[in-house]
Amino acid sequence: MPQQVRGVIARSKGAPVEIATVNIPDPGPGEVVVDIAACGVCHTDLTYRDGGINDEFPFLLGHEASGIVESVGEGVTSVAVGDFVVLNWRAVCGQCRACKRGRPQYCFDTHNAAQKMTLEDGTELTPALGIGAFADKTLVHAGQCTKVDPSADPAVVGLLGCGVMAGLGAAVNTGNVSRGDTVAVIGCGGVGDAAIMGARLAGAVKIIAIDRDDKKLEWAKDLGATHTINGGQVDAVEAVQELTGGFGADVVIDAVGRPETWKQAFYARDLAGTVVLVGVPTPDMTLEMPLIDFFSRGGSLKSSWYGDCLPERDFPMLVDLYQQGRLPLEKFVTERIKIDEVEAAFHRMHAGEVLRSVVVL
Structure with a gap:
């Protein structure tokens, strides 16, 4: 009834x-x-x-x-x-x-x-x-x-x-983070921190958390970030390059979804690195950049929808990892x-x- x-x-x-x-x-x-x-x-x-x-x-x-x-x-x-x-x-x-x-x-x-x-x-x-x-x-x-x-x-x-799968999947499924990679995550709320956790699970050796809030950066460290950058105090792109020998990160994940953070992600990646957009922009946001920069840098520019997950495949596996103490x-x-x-x-x-x-x- x-x-x-x-x-x-x-x-x-x-x-x-x-x-x-x-x-x-x-x-x-x-x-x-x-x-x-x-x-x-x-x-x-x-x-x-x-x-x-x-x-x-x-x-x-x-x-x-x-x-x-x-x-x-x-x-x-x-x-x-x-x-x-x-x-x-x-x-x-x-x-x-x-x-x-x-x-x-x-x-x-x-x-x-x-x-x-x-x-x-x-x-x-x-x-x-x-x-x-x-x-x-x-x-x-x-x-x-x-x-x-x-x-x-x-x-x-x-x-x-929702949020944890979106962030974790952005790193593991969309970004294809693998062992030995360097990963930068812009925005350390729930989705960004889940991306950090996913990068750690995938075997990234350097995980750089970027935010303007020191409290959120502490959360990020607790969830697997090896380095933190306060984007309100330093140039985030330059700081990422300094931490990567001047090259940039293999994968940069934008968990904010604003034109300025996407540009940071684009320029903070390695020459043929990957940008993953998982933060959700509003319909009025636009982006203007030199087209030659897209051509000259190569790599991949991706959007991540729900962490590109398949719930029936991913949820039971992630719950098992959680139950084992590995996630x-x-x-x-x-x-x-x-x-x-x-x-x-x-x-x-x-x-x-x-x-x-x-x-x-």
């Missing part, structure tokens, strides 16, 4: 979030209801609240989540009732041109639940990234559920659902909070006081 649960919604642009009663329908064909255990507070949720994604208010926020499958709809075979899952927003279709060419990490038609969750008055909700997990339960497509080790800490592994994902959890503390968590995140606040349900 349909259920009513608590959920955190954003009713209008910039308005504080609120707790509301959300109607969850029974799962239809290909759909799953998940009992949410924990959900991280991601900057993307704040961007939804502030109207930076689209204007399809009201939003049901939350997407970096883990939980237990409560019920499944017709035809669902990939997960079963009782499975512990991490939610994702890349449920590949298997039929688009990217999937048919063997590149499902670029799927152009990812699945979401067909039915809508609603408010008590019937108003349809737009779930953040097709998930909407700041709620006791949520309705998603079965492909958005990735089964992982049920003994893992829900508050930790749920973060793979300290727990260091991303700054605090555990209640569902009615999301608005306050947004303020702490915006002030740079936390890596991740995690709502525990």
Whole structure:
């Protein structure tokens, strides 16, 4: 039977979030209801609240989540009732041109639940990234559920659902960081620090963290950075070159997503190095550079979408590494909070006081 649960919604642009009663329908064909255990507070949720994604208010926020499958709809075979899952927003279709060419990490038609969750008055909700997990339960497509080790800490592994996977994958999947490489990461929030962790996991010998906040640089060191640069005090490009014998880094990851940071990444790389953009620009941002610089430097310029991950391949592997003590994902959890503390968590995140606040349900 349909259920009513608590959920955190954003009713209008910039308005504080609120707790509301959300109607969850029974799962239809290909759909799953998940009992949410924990959900991280991601900057993307704040961007939804502030109207930076689209204007399809009201939003049901939350997407970096883990939980237990409560019920499944017709035809669902990939997960079963009782499975512990991490939610994702890349449920590949298997039929688009990217999937048919063997590149499902670029799927152009990812699945979401067909039915809508609603408010008590019937108003349809737009779930953040097709998930909407700041709620006791949520309705998603079965492909958005990735089964992982049920003994893992829900508050930790749920973060793979977005920011941690985006950063880690930017280094490992998109940047192809390998043993012996030198890596520079611009921006040491959650995504940037995950990229640092990914570079360390891949065997980079020198990992240079760049930020304007000394507190964030300390976080970066704790997660694997071998060197730090305060970009507000020195020229970041020159500092990277000094640390690399004048050559630049093999891979530079821009986890900020602004024209000035992308230029820093471009000029801080080695002659044939790789730039990876994983920070998300706004639509109004533009870039003007001499075309000859692109030609004369060679190398690769890449954008990383969700860390170019395949959840069913990457999530279980990363959870296993975490369980073995080889991937300290727990260091991303700054605090555990209640569902009615999301608005306050947004303020702490915006002030740079936390890596991740995690709502525990």
